Amino acid sequence: MELQGHLDELKRRGLGVAALTYDPVDTLAAFSAQRGVTFPLLSDKGSEIIKRYGILNETTKPGTRAYGIPHPGIFVLNPRGEVVARFFEEEYQDRFTMATVLLHLDGMSRPANTSKGTQLRAAHLDVRLSSTDATVAPGNRFSLLVGVTPGRRIHVYAPGSQGYIPISIKLDANPLLKVQAPRFPPSEEYYFAPLNERVQVFQKPFTIAQDVTINASREAQDALKGMTELRITGTLEYQACDDKICFKPESIPVAWTVKLKPLDREPVKR
């Protein structure tokens, strides 16, 4: 399970971990032994807890294997058991990766490590591309990262800026991907005295997070079969200014390559 690989990090953060399914204890025991799971797998046979949480998938038919499954999702709780964040997807096959859950939890306020990733040539900025996950499966939702360090005395404009080209990331249309709205950290106000104007800018290093989900539809999975990696392309647009002048707007091609792994549908060995 993907969670197992992040256990040390979660323990370091002081977070307990558990996964719950409607499987009986012996199925969970076999799975746990086969996959080396060291965190609690809870058996909600009869789906009583799933129902108590109000997340029973009611589109399934009684008598079928699927009956009793939840709408899959993740709750992040504080020490009092209150929800601080939740991650639920519309499509039943879609899952947030643990790496992107942690990124979402950290928000944009944690100083981003903008020094890692593939460096791009970009005027007035240092731009590095990376990703929360190097390998993903159909249905995985993860984050593509654009780490930006403005040059000396340089600033770029935050989304919503009037009169200047705000920094933006746009991915090229790709039927194998579902694209979310990009996330930006808080911007800061910049006062430009000669024009007596106040604008929202980024001057310090920052990271844009662009979530994408590998499409897990039947058609997409057929197309992805046999592919070992996926190339995701797009464009970064911005206008850099210093404390005196503005430079011409730039449009830089960006690309990420992620490795693909198949969906884990393997039954527990008996």
Place this chain on the structure above:
Amino acid sequence: MNTRLSLVLAFVLLAASLTGLSAQSGTFDPQKIGPQVGQRVPDFSAPDQKGETRTLQSLLGPNGAIVLFNRSVDW
């Protein structure tokens, strides 16, 4: 049928068809189900893979916990 009755009938039919429409086109919003941000989740007690009973309380670490609800480990 007189005019008033046919008007009432038309209104009733329209209301009924609107109700039917909204029931059919109701799309599932995953954000609306289950405990929301700020709410305390329901307590529970369940056996783990070793057969030991775990409560929600026992799972909470110093900074809380991550709880995943999955479909099945078997399919």
